Structures are given as structure tokens and as C-alpha cells.
Amino acid sequence: MGSAPVLKSLAEPDPGHSHDAAAGRPTRVQAEAAVRTLLLWAGDDPDREGLLGTPDRVVRSSGEFFAGYGVDPVGLLQRTFEETDGYDEMVVLRNIRFESYCEHHMVPIIGRAHVGYLPRHRVVGISKLARVVEAYAKRLQIQEKMSSRIANTIEQVLQPLGVAVVIEGEHQCMSTRGVHKPGVSMVTSRMLGAFQADPTTRREFLAMIGGPDRG
Ligand SMILES: Nc1nc2c(ncn2[C@@H]2O[C@H](COP(=O)(O)OP(=O)(O)OP(=O)(O)O)[C@@H](O)[C@H]2O)c(=O)[nH]1
Numbered sequence: 001m002g003s004a005p006v007l008k009s010l011a012e013p014d015p016g017h018s019h020d021a022a023a024g025r026p027t028r029v030q031a032e033a034a035v036r037t038l039l040l041w042a043g044d045d046p047d048r049e050g051l052l053g054t055p056d057r058v059v060r061s062s063g064e065f066f067a068g069y070g071v072d073p074v075g076l077l078q079r080t081f082e083e084t085d086g087y088d089e090m091v092v093l094r095n096i097r098f099e100s101y102c103e104h105h106m107v108p109i110i111g112r113a114h115v116g117y118l119p120r121h122r123v124v125g126i127s128k129l130a131r132v133v134e135a136y137a138k139r140l141q142i143q144e145k146m147s148s149r150i151a152n153t154i155e156q157v158l159q160p161l162g163v164a165v166v167i168e169g170e171h172q173c174m175s176t177r178g179v180h181k182p183g184v185s186m187v188t189s190r191m192l193g194a195f196q197a198d199p200t201t202r203r204e205f206l207a208m209i210g211g212p213d214r215g
């Protein structure tokens with residue numbers, strides 16, 4: 001048994017991102033001023049009644065949207081269980097709904113993640129896999145990176161025989177603006193270990209996540 005999930009300060013840099021420490025993190029007042037600037041730029045009046053509380057609300061919402069920067073995904077996987085009576089088949093968590101944010105446009109990517117791994121000696125509480133998805137989803141990124149980072153973290157901490165991550169996401173930067181194509185899903189997958197080396201293992205995983213009761 002390991003330690004409990006580690007919650008880091010939201011001010012700490014995301015380990016996978018470059019971060020200008022010297023520049024520091026803007027204050028809340030500065031963040032609210034930026035929202036006010038955007039409202040003015042959009043052509044509205046930030047001093048009218050309906051918008052007066054908006055900078056505060058947007059900054060608070062951003063705290064929720066980007067809460068993943070304050071979570072250490074490695075810490076989430078520290079508590080494992082070895083008493084599995086020899087269970088050595090794959091464990092799959094499918095249809096993990098997530099909301100993420102496109103790093104190009106800062107608009108939502110909404111979708112489902114499917115995560116599988118082949119345990120070696122120990123298993124992890126299944127909620128922790130969903131928590132790892134959540135920790136990475138609540139950041140700015142592209143979907144390819146989210147897929148890789150989830151898989152790499154599970155591999156690094158659990159050292160299983162293999163890890164598989166498939167993500168389906170609808171990008172609002174494609175559905176509500178730009179090319180305007182609603183209903184399009186981007187599908188990415190990251191296969192490591194046995195899932196990459198052994199087509200049978202990979203097929204078994206893909207069959208498990210593509211079952212008839214999915215949706
Ligand atoms: N590969 C990848 N591309 C993404 C993802 N999210 C958004 N994009 C794309 O990133 C690209 C950014 O292209 P740019 O030409 O710099 O931006 P843009 O002018 O806003 O492009 P349009 O969206 O085509 O209007 C767009 O093609 C987006 O569809 C993602 O998760 N992965």
C-alpha cells in the first residue's frame with residue numbers, strides 16, 4: 001500500500017510543459033483584468049449589470065477547467081493491491097467521460113477515454129485510472145499528448161505488462177467554429193508493451209471497448 005493521492009498547488013508548473021518560472025503566475029486581479037479586456041475586445045460593456053461578476057466567474061471557472069495542473073498523476077497510482085489470487089488478465093475501464101481543453105483555441109474537447117492494462121503482480125483501484133484521465137484532461141493540450149501521457153504514467157508507475165489507451169473526442173474548435181463540422185470524433189490510441197507487440201492482446205482490448213452495450 002502506498003501513500004494517498006498527492007494534491008499539488010495549482011501554481012506549480014505542469015511537469016510536461018515548459019513554464020517560465022521567472023515570469024511567475026499572474027495574480028487573480030490580473031487574470032480578472034484580462035477577462036475584462038476580452039469582454040471589451042468582443043465589443044461589450046464589462047460594467048453593465050450582467051457582466052459585472054463575469055471576470056470573477058470566468059477566473060473561478062478556469063480554476064475548474066484547468067484543475068489538472070494541481071494534481072500529480074503519479075501520486076494517484078501509488079496505492080496498489082497485490083492480493084489478486086493470480087489474476088493476470090487485462091483490466092479495462094471503458095467509457096470514461098472527460099472534458100478537456102484544446103491548447104490551440106482554449107475550447108472544450110469532450111469525449112470518452114478507454115484505458116486498459118495487463119497487470120504484473122499488482123493492480124490499482126479502478127477509480128485511480130479515471131482520476132489519471134481526469135488529471136490530464138483538465139489541462140490544455142492536444143489529444144495525442146493526452147493519450148500518451150495517460151499511458152506513459154500508468155506504465156511508469158505500475159510497470160505492467162502493457163498499457164492501452166484509446167480516446168475519442170469531439171473538438172469544439174472544429175464543431176462550433178472554423179470548419180464547423182459537428183459530430184466528428186477524433187480517435188487516438190497509445191499502445192505500450194504487450195498491447196503494442198501482440199496483435200491478439202490488442203484485438204482483445206479493442207473488442208472489449210467496442211462491445212455492443214457501449215454508448
Ligand atoms: N492533431 C491535433 N490537432 C488539433 C487538436 N485540437 C485541435 N487541433 C487542430 O489544430 C489546428 C490548428 O491550426 P491553425 O491553422 O493553427 O489554427 P486555425 O487557423 O484556428 O485553424 P482552423 O481550426 O482550421 O480554423 C486545427 O487544424 C485544429 O483542428 C488535437 O487534439 N490534435
Ligand SMILES: [Zn+2]
Nearest residue numbers: 102104105173
Ligand atoms: Zn482547437
